[in-house]
Amino acid sequence: MPETTTAAAWLIFLATYAVVALGKIPVYRIDRAGAALLGGSLIVASGVLSLEEAYQAVDFNTIALLLARRAARHTCEHGKTPAPIAKSTTGESQRNGRQHIPAIRNRQSFV
Structure with missing residues (x-):
């Protein structure tokens, strides 16, 4: 995995984990479930995981x-x-x- 992909994966993971830990972000009206869905979507969109790998991870x-x-x-x-x-x-x-x-x-x- 290239360094930029690894850095993107860590950034997305940490941001998602922070929202899950806090419960929600009031400014964007995103709760824990929304953060998990958004984080998973960003992981696939950024190329960290393929769609098939994401399905297998569920x-x-x-x-x-x-x-x-x-x-x-x-x-x-x-x-x-x-x-x-x-x-x-x-x-x-x-x-x-x-x-x-x-x-x-x-x-x-x-x-």
């Missing part, structure tokens, strides 16, 4: 897992799930009027 099992988690969270947050199920999946429960995390509550019962 792990579709991870993409499916992320989409499923996002759908489940959206369902719980928007009231389509009964409250007890939503609370148990988010780790919240009520005991004696106080909030407890189930793992801590179970550990205290053994002490």
Whole structure:
């Protein structure tokens, strides 16, 4: 890989990583997903990876897992799930009027 291509790859990677770490860039209205898409597009457009190499680099099992988690969270947050199920999946429960995390509550019962 030529030096200019390597430098472009590092620059694109670091810029994308910075946006992902910060969460979003308000001036450009780009969030984490947009930054990842833009970074991947720039990697292909700059010639660092061919389109075929970019397709091979995608792990579709991870993409499916992320989409499923996002759908489940959206369902719980928007009231389509009964409250007890939503609370148990988010780790919240009520005991004696106080909030407890189930793992801590179970550990205290053994002490």
